[in-house]
Amino acid sequence: MKTYTNEKANVPIKVDPITLQVIGGALRTIALEMSHLMQRMAYSSLIRESEDLGAGLFAINGDTWAEADSTPMQLGCLPGYIRGFQEKLGDNQFPEDIIWNNDPYAGASHAPDISLSQPIFYKGELVGYAGTTAHHLDIGGAQPGLLVDVPDMFAEGLILNGVKLYEKGVRNETLVEVIRQKVRMPHEVLGDLEAQVAACRLGTKRYIELMDKYGKDTVLSACEELMNYSERMMRREIAKIPDGVYEAESWLDHDGRHLDERLKVHVQVTKKGEEIEVDVSKSADQVSTAFNVAYSGALCVSVYSVLRSIFLDTYTHEEFVPANQGVFRPIKIVARKGSIFNPHKPAATFSRGNQVNTVADLIIKALAPIMPKQTCAGSAANIQFASYSGLNKNNDYWVYIEVNEGSYGGRPGKDGMDAVDFSSWNTRNNPIEDLDMHVPLVCEQYELREDTGGAGKYRGGLGIVRWNRFLTDGFMTMEGDKHTVRPWGYQGGLPGTSANLIKNPDTAPEELPSKINGHRFKAQESVKILVPSSGGYGDPLERDPNQVYEDLLDEMISPETAFSDYGVVLTDGKLDGKATESRREALRANRKEIPVYSE
Template sequence: MLSTPNNSLTKTKIDPVTVQVIGGALKTIAKEMAHVMYRMAYSSLIRESEDLGAGIFDAAGNTLAEADSTPMQLGCLPGYIRGFQAVIGDNQHPGDIIWNNDPYAGASHSPDVALCQPIFYQGELVGYSGATAHHLDMGGAQPGLMVDVPDVFAEGLILNGVKLYDKGVRNETLFEVIRQNVRTPFQVIGDLEAQVAACRLGARRYIELMDKYGKETVLLANEELMNYTERIMRSQIAKIPDGVYEAESWLDDDGRHLDKRLPVHVQVTIKGEELEVDVSKSSDQVSTAFNSAYSGALCVSTHSVLRSIFMDTDVIDDVPVNEGAFRPITIKARKGCIFNPIKPAATFSRANQVNTVADLIIKALAPVAPKQTCAGSSANIQFASYAGLDENNEYWVYIEVNEGSYGGRPGKDGLDAVDFSSWNTMNNPIEDLDMHIPMVCEQYELREDTGGAGRYRGGLGIVRWNRFITDGFMTMEGDKHTVRPWGYKGGLPGTPANLIKNPDSENPEFLTSKLNGYRFGAGESVLILVPSSGGYGDPLERPEEQVLEDVLDGIVSRETAYRDYGVVIIGRKVDSKATKKRREEIHGTRGELPLYSH
């Protein structure tokens, strides 16, 4: 599925200035497409959280440029395009808008709908403009999200290679099918039209680019930009010693068999300037929706984390974001494992599995790429949907992404309240919730005193406490209740997730990490605690002034400062003499520091 250089084009030279100008134009087109979606979308998940993707692709589906939104939405678009190409072949025309949300044909999961417009120039197919978005509802067994369903058919409306617009003409029958099969038709259709507008804009801008520079020049620039990115990626991989690097962890359960943890194993093999990731030793596929699509989820998350490791913009500036970065990478997952399930296995709740893979890739490479990696991160997405019926007996659905955190890293503390890896979604503002949904947020803040201690402390997750005003129900796609983010080089592990019903009552109930249509009565509430991440380096080496600042800021408690950092704080000042004595005590009794701590 990965692209290969077009040798017939690369025989012709093109000046580097023109290549850069066209590359900048492509990036601007993708950003403008995403901006259209932000401004036009109806649901807060797209409008506020920016759970969307937009980009320009060549005729083979290779990424030429993408917007600065959610990598999980962007990276799967080549798979979407190749998926519908296999169905409709040459039956593509100017003005078409083609739908694909099939997780067995490139989709990330079924509510992530891709709409793509083939771009024709002088009668020739020259590329695609594509836009993805996570829709509030596609029908199926549960509103919003779902975990425990028997197969992919229970996930709702799934289509591939179907035209929402045919030669520019709106397919009213398909729109009516959508309207009659989703719980929130007003928002879903409005969001689809926002995607259509983005695709139309992208196609128009790409044609204008060819009008200005000529078709052959643009196509040559496209190939050279991908080749350049490939060369950079290969050069960075080649800096890592050849070898096989492994790491493993587990997932809490599959949402049904709560006493059975699921192993996740990652093997990274580097040979020269090429890299292979193999997850075949991971769990078999499961009987719920807690599986991950191979192309649209596993490959996307793997590509995303490897790009962040080897092509961090803080180290390598202004490398074009395109398919060339993925040419040196091979991804393997045996058929029938949780990362490459056999149809019709359900694949709806795929996020925590691929986040765990991304975290384990970092862990496996940390000893040989120490400046490009961090300690254990949240590796988690606590993806929650809330739903109920309004006064007209019609559904309301609200979906929120609860932010994770990053582990400590060389020279810096971990990031607080930031989605991990290929998720880059924004938070849903409390004001948006209060204005549109019969719920209220009681608390929304950093999860204090939970990051792993280290020379560079682990980042903090968040606390979010939501209360139902009317009867409703909730689905939670969560994990990491039984796993602590790992500390590195003597850093201490972070804090796992938790989910509590009615935390302010006399009998609070600790819930499992996954809920499937769990019912709440009016006035009942749920407290979401997102994992905080692992520390990096010896906590005793953290300057006492920084520990004091953390205590004064409410990030670290005085007890943690004393216990883990060996810092004695009296009033608002450090007692340096007592701190020196305390640190000597800890140092003399703790033994050799482990490379990893759990």
């Protein structure tokens, strides 16, 4: 661990606790300012509305000092982006440079997540970086928007590392012209890139102001001590659980091309002392489509995110722990080279969301028996990521990307959360009004998926139903999964409901696979997305009958589910307490031993 010293006296700098807290708050505020600026300036709804972005401040070695409260998958990868372009550029970095990296083999999350970073110089010395990343609507790949079935990374579009969008404050007009000619939505993409540039400029300005106020050595020393503090807190929590090896596994539907071949995901969690190792090496081999995962930018980020949420949950943890690199120092992540979680270059890595969500869910499953109060039942562990596109009357492309929310499993003392992204995703929903105003689509239905959460003492969260209709001919790509796997129930809780994708549900229903790539739709054809609902936690017969009745009134569950799964009886539409108790006694007498997991 580096200790910053007073250059004149050559002694370590001690930052008092109050100044430390003030600087820590300032760092976090700067990151939030950067994020908010990107949202306000962004052109695409994916950034403006869904907040599929990341922003923060970073050390000269890429370590995270502070991050915004946006999508963890867009934040945890930024150290890798910075280290990736450092290998390419070395000392060829200057004030007011804006450096591009979206190479999955040089730290990126996946190709459309473009990182722009600015080196921060203070009195001629490089002292850190202001970094941003955002998911862009199109980068010129084989299909508009999203990709699933492509042969390699070169088919994913414009991938660059260490290229300067701005050099010494001057925009690279040649690169801008390449973007204009390469991507399908140049106006939106260039607008979103400039939003990232503005955020980098703001972060740099604010950080320099912080150094002007407190001094360079004090600020750098505070940044290091804040990381050390977060590391100590993480190690303290890890040390509380027993040493051991904990394992779990599940399956992914297919790779988007070989629809009858499921892919195994295996997680082994080894805890020893104050450290944890997560090994996914027993998972499936890399595939020939884009259904692979960048090791640094995607797998590691998801593992860090879920372990942080388990050990340092802000709701249950009394002390505030800054979100910085120190949290991740006690964690080691292993992935066999040549697996879907660490493929050989140039394998495509565009569609990586469902694999890493599954890893996060399996970490929870592996640790649940020893950490039952800090984990939940099986969650959607899924991202139903859809892109819609077509040509307008001028033969120019329109592209719309939408994140369809999953849900969380039941948890100790509470039902699972409905219609929210799981784990390392924190994106918000795409409002119907935004879709109707900007693209030739109309939303026919957008609501919770009723009567689908796994029954339990604490019910599993509900996913959503989203039904969109094309008003003109167009294309759709879906990066989905969990058509063949149900979210697991825990300690007697029942499993949740799997996903579905249905074309033309109102005219000629056609079941589509969980992944489609540039699927053609005619005007007035439609698609219905049914997102997985999550597993229940605890014995359903221990759920308060009054709560079951409330769920009935709210149409969260049906009378049939109340009777069969919860043993709740209605008489003349009202809760019948005596009949309910008799029904529950009969169910208890006839069932077998309550399983730890139900799937």
